[in-house]
Amino acid sequence: MNLTKALPHDDAATDERRMHAPRPWATIVRYAVMLVIVLIMVAPFAWMLSTSLKAQEYILETPPKLIPNPITLESYSGLAERIDLLRTFFNSAFVAVVGTVGQVIVSAMAAFAFARMQWRGRNVVFMLYLATMMIPSVVLIIPQFILIRALGWMNSYAALIVPALFSAFGTFLLRQAMLSMPKDFEEAAFVDGANYWTIFWRIILPLTGPSLATLAVFSFMGLWNAYLWPLFVARQEAVMTLPVALATLQGGPRALTEWNMVMAGSVVAVLPILIVYMFAQSWFVRSVVTSGIKG
């Protein structure tokens, strides 16, 4: 279809407009809009950081000051008294790292069986995987909670990590990547006497690199940021993760919320993921886009 046919031919004015170099005011407007966007996106984070560096008596002052004076870390030490910061931070990191590594390995192995091995029933089993992807996570919360309880895993790392290891989406993503590789790779290896494990580990997995990274970032972000699931299966401080601990800091209607402390906690929770994002930007972008519908 020729789309341009639908366009009416324009008058000379547009030709003239195109001939000229971009006008200076257009550039100014563009940079102004860029600045506004950056401000909107960054200002709330800046305000979080600023509040976290203020003493309690200064956070309520009007007009609000972006640069705290004096700067103090007392909200961070207060935070460390209220929640076991080291513990919850470790819990979050441990769950996110182990869960991510585990999910990537389990998914990659299954993907290998689906993409690089011929066996009867393969398509039927794969359809089962695809079908589970259509069920929204809200349907799974209650029965998974009951299962975890029946297994005696309440308030354990297992409750946070094990259900996260099995991802139909991850298997699907890695299978797609592995399908795109030519068959001759492993045929040559078989001739040399390699077994399936060697082929998986030495040949296929390295070539799946970008997709593995995409899945890893997606999984890490999900586990580090998770709230609903940990909220109900890991309520004890020994296994509590950072987001859940953070949410407990808010006061009720009578107890005043110490906002500098809440913001300090937010800084601690968000900084690691923002730093990882800065270093691995393109992977974040890829993983979030690839994940698409992942309810």
Added chain:
Amino acid sequence: MAGFSGFNKWKWVFIFLAPSLFGILLFIVYPIGTSLWLAFNDWNLLSPPEFTGLANFQALAVDADFWRALGYTLQFIVLYVPSVFVLGLALALFLNQKVRGMLFVRTTTFLPVVASWVVVSLIWKWIFNPAYGLVNYGLQLIGITGPAWLFEPQTALYAMVITSIWKDVGYIALLYLGGLQNISETYYEAARIDGATRTQSLRHITLPLLTPTMFFVAITLLINYFQMFDQVWLMPMRDSAADRQLEVIVTQVVTNAFSYNRMGYASAMSWVLFAIIFAITFVQLRLQNRWVHYESD
């Protein structure tokens, strides 16, 4: 022939597939079955489940809390989805310009996407604080007394819509950017030769060819936002009218399951939500050929 045969092959299939398949069956397929069965039972976790047929669904039909939650969910979606759909598109068109510094702008629009809902909720809760928050301070500067935002259901809903747009607009823009970069440059060149203005190019080339992405965005937004939970759970001020009244479907599911131990009832509710999402996605799929243009057409 490459590989192995017979028992040896099945041994390897088992080694690779077993961990995943076992987990999927135990942690996804079996729970789906449990949940479906529970939906027709009454169970408080203590006494044995009791089969009650359709009673849960009948109770749902007259449950004022459920209808209120559905109402707020729909209200939220009506305000939020079109806004982020349009703003995300506008942002993507802007970010798509090849100008120095634009990559940095794009990086910042993704910061809220990467942050957790807990952190984002807390930051905006502070910003929407009626007495000391930045929003009401700003309103006061222009002579308006700001509302109590997160204390009242209606204003809390608006605050959450604003917060959600801020968190998601970078993600939506990114989806659109992917679509924009898939549009072949040759269309624009041809349009230029034919003397089309930029507005005409946008209207007759960019937007029609972007409809598949728009379709995907619409489906994603609706599937995700019928299941919204974190911000609704976290943002209203504790024990305020907003906290008591502002519910969405998933907060109702969670409250029934984990506060009232009504496992069967909550399961039934989650399946009703599934049915709603399924129906809406189905309708969208059926309607897509009325407005979505695929390039091969």
